[in-house]
Amino acid sequence: xxxxxxxxxxxxxxxxxxxxxxxxxxxxxxxxxxxxxxxxxxxxxxxxxxxxxxxxxxxxxxxxxxxxxxxxxxxxxxxxxxxxxxxxxxxxxxxxxxxxxxxxxxxxxxxxxxxxxxxxxxxxxxxxxxxxxxxxxxxxxxxxxxxxxxxxxxxxxxxxxxxxxxxxxxxxxxxxxxxxxxxxxxxxxxxxxxxxxxxxxxxxxxxxxxxxxxxxxxxxxxxxxxxxxxxxxxxxxxxxxxxxxxxxxxxxxxxxxxxxxxxxxxxxxxxxxxxxxxxxxxxxxxxxxxxxxxxxxxxxxxxxxxxxxxxxxxxxxxxxxxxxxxxxxxxxxxxxxxxxxxxxxxxxxxxxxxxxxxxxxxxxxxxxxxxxxxxxxxxxxxxxxxxxxxxxxxxxxxxxxxxxxxxxxxxxx
Amino acid sequence: xxxxxxxxxxxxxxxxxxxxxxxxxxxxxxxxxxxxxxxxxxxxxxxxxxxxxxxxxxxxxxxxxxxxxxxxxxxxxxxxxxxxxxxxxxxxxxxxxxxxxxxxxxxxxxxxxxxxxxxxxxxxxxxxxxxxxxxxxxxxxxxxxxxxxxxxxxxxxxxxxxxxxxxxxxxxxxxxxxxxxxxxxxxxxxxxxxxxxxxxxxxxxxxxxxxxxxxxxxxxxxxxxxxxxxxxxxxxxxxxxxxxxxxxxxxxxxxxxxxxxxxxxxxxxxxxxxxxxxxxxxxxxxxxxxxxxxxxxxxxxxxxxxxxxxxxxxxxxxxxxxxxxxxxxxxxxxxxxxxxxxxxxxxxxxxxxxxxxxxxxxxxxxxxxxxxxxxxxxxxxxxxxxxxxxxxxxxxxxxxxxxxxxxxxxxxx
Numbered sequence: 105x106x107x108x109x110x111x112x113x114x115x116x117x118x119x120x121x122x123x124x125x126x127x128x129x130x131x132x133x134x135x136x137x138x139x140x141x142x143x144x145x146x147x148x149x150x151x152x153x154x155x156x157x158x159x160x161x162x163x164x165x166x167x168x169x170x171x172x173x174x175x176x177x178x179x180x181x182x183x184x185x186x187x188x189x190x191x192x193x194x195x196x197x198x199x200x201x202x203x204x205x206x207x208x209x210x211x212x213x214x215x216x217x218x219x220x221x222x223x224x225x226x227x228x229x230x231x232x233x234x235x236x237x238x239x240x241x242x243x244x245x246x247x248x249x250x251x252x253x254x255x256x257x258x259x260x261x262x263x264x265x266x267x268x269x270x271x272x273x274x275x276x277x278x279x280x281x282x283x284x285x286x287x288x289x290x291x292x293x294x295x296x297x298x299x300x301x302x303x304x305x306x307x308x309x310x311x312x313x314x315x316x317x318x319x320x321x322x323x324x325x326x327x328x329x330x331x332x333x334x335x336x337x338x339x340x341x342x343x344x345x346x347x348x349x350x351x352x353x354x355x356x357x358x359x360x361x362x363x364x365x366x367x368x369x370x371x372x373x374x375x376x377x378x379x380x381x382x383x384x385x386x387x388x389x390x391x392x393x394x395x396x397x398x399x400x401x402x403x404x405x406x407x408x409x410x411x412x413x414x415x416x417x418x419x420x421x422x423x424x425x426x427x428x429x430x431x432x433x434x435x436x437x438x439x440x441x442x443x444x445x446x447x448x449x450x451x452x453x454x455x456x457x458x459x460x461x462x463x464x465x466x467x468x469x470x471x472x473x474x475x476x477x478x479x480x481x482x483x484x485x486x487x488x489x490x491x492x493x494x495x496x497x498x499x500x501x502x503x504x505x506x507x508x509x510x511x512x513x514x515x516x517x
Numbered sequence: 518x519x520x521x522x523x524x525x526x527x528x529x530x531x532x533x534x535x536x537x538x539x540x541x542x543x544x545x546x547x548x549x550x551x552x553x554x555x556x557x558x559x560x561x562x563x564x565x566x567x568x569x570x571x572x573x574x575x576x577x578x579x580x581x582x583x584x585x586x587x588x589x590x591x592x593x594x595x596x597x598x599x600x601x602x603x604x605x606x607x608x609x610x611x612x613x614x615x616x617x618x619x620x621x622x623x624x625x626x627x628x629x630x631x632x633x634x635x636x637x638x639x640x641x642x643x644x645x646x647x648x649x650x651x652x653x654x655x656x657x658x659x660x661x662x663x664x665x666x667x668x669x670x671x672x673x674x675x676x677x678x679x680x681x682x683x684x685x686x687x688x689x690x691x692x693x694x695x696x697x698x699x700x701x702x703x704x705x706x707x708x709x710x711x712x713x714x715x716x717x718x719x720x721x722x723x724x725x726x727x728x729x730x731x732x733x734x735x736x737x738x739x740x741x742x743x744x745x746x747x748x749x750x751x752x753x754x755x756x757x758x759x760x761x762x763x764x765x766x767x768x769x770x771x772x773x774x775x776x777x778x779x780x781x782x783x784x785x786x787x788x789x790x791x792x793x794x795x796x797x798x799x800x801x802x803x804x805x806x807x808x809x810x811x812x813x814x815x816x817x818x819x820x821x822x823x824x825x826x827x828x829x830x831x832x833x834x835x836x837x838x839x840x841x842x843x844x845x846x847x848x849x850x851x852x853x854x855x856x857x858x859x860x861x862x863x864x865x866x867x868x869x870x871x872x873x874x875x876x877x878x879x880x881x882x883x884x885x886x887x888x889x890x891x892x893x894x895x896x897x898x899x900x901x902x903x904x905x906x907x908x909x910x911x912x913x914x915x916x917x918x919x920x921x922x923x924x925x926x927x928x929x930x
Contacts, residue, residue, distance in 0.1 A: 109648065203660065
């Protein structure tokens with residue numbers, strides 16, 4: 105796409121409100137823009153990354169047999185009274201009344217809604233299991249929103265709910281989703297650990313968190329660099345350098361980011377909300393549920409906390425907003441610019457997602473913006489263009505080499 | 518995908534709340550489910566259609582140089598006071614306060630937000646034009662929500678905003694978007710007319726509506742079946758059978774569905790909100806805006822009002838929730854069922870999106886559900902499966918023929 109039409113308002117100065125590197129990169133690169141405290145617009149670059157993350161999630165969940173739907177944000181008070189959470193949830197629940205003075209909340213999570221849908225239609229063990237998910241904007245009135253997308257009041261979440269007739273079936277789904285989550289985080293090139301967790305106000309006895317290892321976030325994780333061992337430091341008194349309890353390697357500490365959370369809910373919602381089925385033995389029983397969340401918008405920050413170089417983004421391959429950035433240094437109408445257009449056309453024909461800097465800016469200004477945006481592969485069409493020679497730079501290793509069009513055609517980006 | 522895991526709760530009885538055919542089909546086919554008045558869940562089948570419609574819209578808008586972003590639903594009161602709409606919008610605007618008693622509304626439209634973003638970053642004519650759109654959940658507290666997705670309180674809309682430095686540039690964008698809208702509605706196989714419209718509380722002098730011709734909806738359109746002539750009957754006193762004012766054909770009447778609306782806003786928002794740029798002549802001027810909406814969720818109903826047969830959906834090719842429905846009549850483990858699996862595998866390998874009825878239901882029950890769901894192409898693997906013969910039915914013409922696997926491999930669905 106032409107960069108003149110991409111709205112990516114880069115900031116030359118360091119924004120004051122950003123305390124952490126990922127937030128700085130997102131603001132300076134023109135990825136996001138704050139509307140109110142904890143409320144953001146995803147500008148075109150940011151939304152491209154979000155959509156790529158969403159599609160990875162969709163792929164991995166569909167692959168294990170989940171179905172996507174979309175539930176409403178407006179949830180009626182009645183449902184939350186049934187589950188007992190209307191009072192329990194406190195001030196984080198955003199509440200409003202309609203013109204007829206009926207009370208609603210804006211969904212921070214959807215256990216009540218999905219349970220009410222399933223109870224209306226599932227009657228028999230024959231209709232089970234079900235695994236239903238959505239990718240949706242959620243609302244939570246945080247007392248103190250912070251770190252940009254880390255703890256927002258309006259954010260994008262993927263929430264999945266499973267419905268089983270037996271505990272064994274729930275256990276199976278739990279493991280399948282756990283593996284799908286691992287695939288998702290692996291594809292995002294994240295270093296993370298799975299830790300046992302406190303279930304908060306979602307409920308249920310068994311839950312695990314997927315903690316991305318980095319120094320922002322709300323929890324401190326003790327982990328071994330040489331095994332999968334990890335736990336919340338509040339559970340075990342471990343210090344940096346201690347031997348790992350599993351005998352493999354030594355302990356490191358990180359304030360981790362919670363990227364995902366999986367719960368065995370059991371019958372916490374199905375019992376009070378009377379979401380029941382008739383089992384093989386003819387008896388009516390509450391459906392056994394699981395719920396599984398991924399903080400989609402938060403992942404933008406988690407990824408950047410682990411993927412940057414000299415304060416610039418180095419996006420993992422699968423989620424770079426564009427795959428290739430083509431930068432002609434000369435202006436439109438020159439032979440070098442036409443050469444750049446030829447490069448664009450040939451790379452697009454190979455299926456690559458290219459951003460083409462067609463603006464009439466100076467080379468210095470173009471480079472500055474390209475650095476702030478941080479697209480992984482960069483091709484500069486500059487002074488040797490007439491000889492058919494271009495510069496190729498990979499931001500991941502910061503190497504620049506001279507290439508011909510033939511070279512580019514043979515490369516894999 | 519396996520039908521046992523697709524949550525499509527079909528209804529055997531005609532739902533009482535549905536007054537129009539499209540709403541009946543969506544409810545009976547398990548496409549949508551009401552949460553509260555005017556608030557719906559898009560169940561997996563409905564959401565598949567929505568996503569296909571969204572991707573058609575994305576393709577056509579990206580193609581003319583628009584960029585997608587995502588703005589927040591929570592909009593602060595201040596912005597709406599600046600534009601003068603906080604008071605003007607009335608009870609349809611859903612309002613709420615956060616825990617610090619700051620006032621917000623839930624966006625029914627985003628002129629204020631996009632204008633505030635653009636004014637912060639666009640300084641010069643060199644940064645223009647821009648064309649920014651989003652596909653997003655909107656909120657409008659309708660006094661009397663009705664006809665299912667036709668007039669909801671929470672609904673999906675595509676809204677596009679253009680920013681130009683000259684009136685000529687706005688005119689050009691307006692025509693480009695108008696053509697893109699025509700492409701979108703053509704791909705949805707809709708019969709529609711473009712009519713001059715009243716701009717309501719969006720503002721601006723010039724606007725046109727894309728009215729899908731059918732007998733539900735809020736407006737009555739007089740149109741000629743033999744030309745592009747159309748107008749709102751409130752503007753010209755025309756009756757069914759009158760000669761068309763353009764001399765081509767005779768007049769027909771329909772209560773049309775507004776699928777799209779395009780506006781030349783001019784400086785209605787940029788002036789009060791001080792969204793200005795420095796022009797070539799060094800003078801500061803308000804940016805000239807356009808805005809363009811498509812009712813995405815409403816399109817589900819508009820399409821069905823024109824595409825059904827015997828009270829069953831016949832989805833246009835590009836947006837059928839699945840392309841092919843494969844129905845084995847025998848149970849899992851039988852040779853006929855394995856034959857059906859082979860058909861599935863080969864069609865999926867060709868890239869087709871297939872729904873496979875793996876459930877242990879009776880043939881009668883499977884056919885009933887298949888009719889209610891209404892996937893365009895149906896392959897039944899029944900009693901002649903052992904001879905390698907299957908039944909193929911196209912819902913569009915209701916024809917059933919016998920085919921072999923070789924025949925299926927050569928067909929285009």
